[in-house]
Amino acid sequence: MTRLSLACALVAMVVAVTPAQQATFSSRAFVVRVDVLATEKGIPVSGLTAADFELLDNDVPQSIDMIDTQELPVNAVLALDTSESTSGGRLVDLVGAADALLGDLRPAESAAITTFSQMVVPRVPLTTDKDAVRDVLRHVEPEGNTAAIDGAYVAMMSALAVDGRPLVVVFTDGVDTASWLRPSDLLDAAKRAIAVVYTVATGDARRWPLLQDLSDATGGRTIALESTRDLRAEFRKILTEFRSRYLLAFTPTGVAEKGFHRLRVRAKRRGITIKARAGYSNF
Amino acid sequence: MWVWLWALSVTTSFAAQSKAQDRLQLLDRWIAAVAAHHLGERDHAVEEFAALPGVDREPFTLIAWKFMGLLHDPLDKDHRPLPKESEDERVRTRLLAATLLKTTTRDGWLHRAAALHADVMMLAADLTQEADRLAPGTGRGGPQLFEARDGEFQATADRNWSLAFGRRIVADVTSPSTDDFVGAWYHATSAFMLAHGWFGELRPHLQAGERVRPSDEWILFDQGTLFEAYGSGAVQAVVQGAKLPAGTRPDVPMPTELRDTAMGYFRRLLSSGPTFVEARVRYGRLLIEMFQYDAAVQQFDTAITTATDPVTLYYAHLFALRAEAGRGRVAAAAEHGRAAAELFPTAQSADIALSIVALQRGDLTSAAAPIDVIRAMRIDGFRDDPWWEYFQGAGRASQTIVGVAWSLLK
Numbered sequence: 001m002t003r004l005s006l007a008c009a010l011v012a013m014v015v016a017v018t019p020a021q022q023a024t025f026s027s028r029a030f031v032v033r034v035d036v037l038a039t040e041k042g043i044p045v046s047g048l049t050a051a052d053f054e055l056l057d058n059d060v061p062q063s064i065d066m067i068d069t070q071e072l073p074v075n076a077v078l079a080l081d082t083s084e085s086t087s088g089g090r091l092v093d094l095v096g097a098a099d100a101l102l103g104d105l106r107p108a109e110s111a112a113i114t115t116f117s118q119m120v121v122p123r124v125p126l127t128t129d130k131d132a133v134r135d136v137l138r139h140v141e142p143e144g145n146t147a148a149i150d151g152a153y154v155a156m157m158s159a160l161a162v163d164g165r166p167l168v169v170v171f172t173d174g175v176d177t178a179s180w181l182r183p184s185d186l187l188d189a190a191k192r193a194i195a196v197v198y199t200v201a202t203g204d205a206r207r208w209p210l211l212q213d214l215s216d217a218t219g220g221r222t223i224a225l226e227s228t229r230d231l232r233a234e235f236r237k238i239l240t241e242f243r244s245r246y247l248l249a250f251t252p253t254g255v256a257e258k259g260f261h262r263l264r265v266r267a268k269r270r271g272i273t274i275k276a277r278a279g280y281s282n283f
Numbered sequence: 284m285w286v287w288l289w290a291l292s293v294t295t296s297f298a299a300q301s302k303a304q305d306r307l308q309l310l311d312r313w314i315a316a317v318a319a320h321h322l323g324e325r326d327h328a329v330e331e332f333a334a335l336p337g338v339d340r341e342p343f344t345l346i347a348w349k350f351m352g353l354l355h356d357p358l359d360k361d362h363r364p365l366p367k368e369s370e371d372e373r374v375r376t377r378l379l380a381a382t383l384l385k386t387t388t389r390d391g392w393l394h395r396a397a398a399l400h401a402d403v404m405m406l407a408a409d410l411t412q413e414a415d416r417l418a419p420g421t422g423r424g425g426p427q428l429f430e431a432r433d434g435e436f437q438a439t440a441d442r443n444w445s446l447a448f449g450r451r452i453v454a455d456v457t458s459p460s461t462d463d464f465v466g467a468w469y470h471a472t473s474a475f476m477l478a479h480g481w482f483g484e485l486r487p488h489l490q491a492g493e494r495v496r497p498s499d500e501w502i503l504f505d506q507g508t509l510f511e512a513y514g515s516g517a518v519q520a521v522v523q524g525a526k527l528p529a530g531t532r533p534d535v536p537m538p539t540e541l542r543d544t545a546m547g548y549f550r551r552l553l554s555s556g557p558t559f560v561e562a563r564v565r566y567g568r569l570l571i572e573m574f575q576y577d578a579a580v581q582q583f584d585t586a587i588t589t590a591t592d593p594v595t596l597y598y599a600h601l602f603a604l605r606a607e608a609g610r611g612r613v614a615a616a617a618e619h620g621r622a623a624a625e626l627f628p629t630a631q632s633a634d635i636a637l638s639i640v641a642l643q644r645g646d647l648t649s650a651a652a653p654i655d656v657i658r659a660m661r662i663d664g665f666r667d668d669p670w671w672e673y674f675q676g677a678g679r680a681s682q683t684i685v686g687v688a689w690s691l692l693k
Contacts, residue, residue: 175520180632
């Protein structure tokens with residue numbers, strides 16, 4: 001088991017996200033990437049190697065490699081609730097938190113922003129120009145209902161087929177009131193997308209199980225906040241935690257080609273908790 | 284003790300005299316307001332009765348019923364005295380009724396009175412709420428409605444007394460089940476409430492309407508729409524997630540009951556009026572919820588060939604996309620998505636629907652393209668997405684419907 005180079009990782013990702021006819025197991029290498037968070041007593045564990053993990057694809061053990069994430073830029077897509085209920089202090093805190101996360105990104109790393117009320121607006125596509133994202137944040141006006149499901153979906157799609165490590169941060173303070181998509185649509189899309197989704201909830205959204213389901217499906221985490229006072233620190237923690245994750249890669253062997261593949265990732269060392277996406281879809 | 288009884292006796296006598304006078308004044312003001320009111324305008328008549336204090340509503344209601352009874356029975360043969368009614372009050376009330384009937388018909392006047400109270404409800408609810416706030420739950424044992432915004436609980440409120448009063452007026456016309464204006468009145472008031480999300484008020488309203496007009500197409504349609512709306516994200520967010528006052532809960536049936544009830548109304552409507560295209564589309568959407576995709580597609584196919592209204596056609600295509608995707612026919616689903624997007628190019632629901640259908644078949648390029656379409660729309664630009672108004676049903680055309688109703692009186 002070896003560490004893959006950056007170039008190889010990029011090729012692997014392109015293969016994994018290209019259309020169905022190219023994503024076959026037999027004719028060319030099909031590499032699946034799995035973003036993994038390893039924690040011990042809630043604290044990220046560093047220094048692990050591929051040998052420390054065990055990965056099962058539809059219950060079949062796989063041979064895994066580890067990609068060097070230090071050389072792989074983070075693509076942070078923010079999906080922010082700007083419905084009427086975020087008016088006032090919540091929005092101020094939210095803008096501050098987003099600004100802090102942008103500030104922690106490295107120059108070569110990218111950010112994008114999608115806002116949603118009932119209207120979903122993918123305002124800035126992935127760009128290394130963080131000021132362009134900041135400029136949008138300064139002009140957000142809260143209004144309307146909450147199409148959080150549609151907003152999260154559009155954000156996940158914005159992270160598709162772009163080189164790098166996609167991180168989607170969804171913030172909402174309310175339960176969905178306006179989306180076209182159903183919760184099951186979003187979870188289905190999450191299984192097909194490659195992004196790790198962190199959901200941040202305050203207000204009534206803290207009691208919304210879909211946010212947890214979405215995070216679980218993508219190997220992310222849900223953060224429930226009493227108020228938005230600590231939002232800035234939480235957004236920064238998300239990025240720090242994301243950087244501490246491991247990126248495993250494997251070429252599926254001994255499993256059927258098509259359909260949804262259930263994944264299970266375990267640490268060989270006792271006491272380590274693993275969070276990883278629940279599976280992947282091969283079209 | 285003795286002194287207290289005496290005081291009570293004097294006070295009661297004074298109160299009775301005072302009430303009698305107040306009641307007649309209230310009746311005079313009412314008759315004048317009905318005559319003076321410009322339909323559809325928030326004029327003095329509307330504001331006067333919207334702001335009627337809670338304490339005046341009971342005496343007003345009493346004398347108003349007495350008065351309407353006299354419009355039926357001008358000679359007061361079936362005389363039922365009001366509590367503490369004086370001879371002067373009895374005579375003057377009869378005189379007012381007799382005078383009114385010299386210049387207008389009974390039903391004609393009741394129509395105008397009902398229109399006034401509908402306008403009070405639609406145009407000046409803020410004043411009524413302010414009066415309620417000063418005397419909450421007057422005569423009805425406390426607040427009865429939750430107010431929520433974007434899924435979050437805001438406040439409790441009383442039911443709108445003027446609306447309930449209007450219902451009693453229209454029930455008093457000679458033959459409400461065949462009276463065109465009564466149908467139009469229910470349609471107008473219901474459309475307004477659907478447009479503004481007044482679902483708590485609407486339920487007893489439509490129940491009353493259905494009792495009075497059991498075969499009214501619009502009442503059946505609005506009933507179906509209301510039960511659909513109860514299952515919408517906006518309502519379920521409150522039912523399932525909102526932090527409500529202790530010891531309270533929204534009076535909303537379970538989702539399966541909502542769906543079955545809504546389907547029942549649309550089925551009744553389609554059996555009596557098979558050309559009611561939007562009812563067919565809504566029925567089809569509910570079939571999707573039951574995973575009956577084949578049956579749903581049949582409904583949408585019929586609707587698409589008969590719909591003339593672009594919004595209804597949009598819904599038919601959008602839901603047909605979902606039904607076809609459910610059947611695994613992704614190419615047919617995408618066709619419907621494209622048809623919907625052509626009808627309303629700035630509707631994000633069609634683009635998102637197209638994207639997810641492409642994603643489901645593994646075509647990531649096609650899944651990303653509709654997102655680019657949404658991105659290309661101007662951030663501050665106008666977006667016309669009929670999905671956002673789906674649960675409003677007839678409320679989408681509320682202003683027009685109210686205008687049509689009031690035009691019957693001009």
